[in-house]
Amino acid sequence: MDITLSQCFLAVDDHDKAIAFYRDVLGLEVRNDVGFEGMRWVTVGAPSQPDVNIVLEPPVADPSASPADRQAMAELMAKGLLRGVIFSTQDCDATFERINAAGGDVLQEPMDQPYGVRDCAFRDPAGNLLRFTQPLAK
Secondary structure, eight states, X not given: OOOOOOEEEEXXXXXXXXXXXXXXXXXXXXXXXXXETTEEEEEEEOTTOTTOEEEEEOSSOOTTOOHHHHHHHHHHHHHTOSOEEEXXXXXXXXXXXXXXXXXXXXXXXXXXXXXXXXXXXXXXXXXXXXXXXXXXXX
């Protein structure tokens, strides 16, 4: 079997803030920006990975979701308990400095992990966990 990752989804509550972060801070390109029934989906991705997309979707992408479900999702987002993405980088410390200088919400400064990477972590404007890993030299 030959499978590859095509898309992953992150819930965001403000697409304009998300675009500013993913495009202007992380350097991802905006590939698509569509609306449907009052909702919006924005697709971003790394120029070096044209076949891998991150879709920034509404917190509840169901127009018939109940007010209670919408409230529950808003509470989970506020706590940062939703999805996350792990990015690879060639220089964890430089990546950290760039995102931190741009006002990124720091969760963890760069550190060596026992499982063979140096990594750092941030939250995006919607509270999603973003980790940036660099393999440690062997």
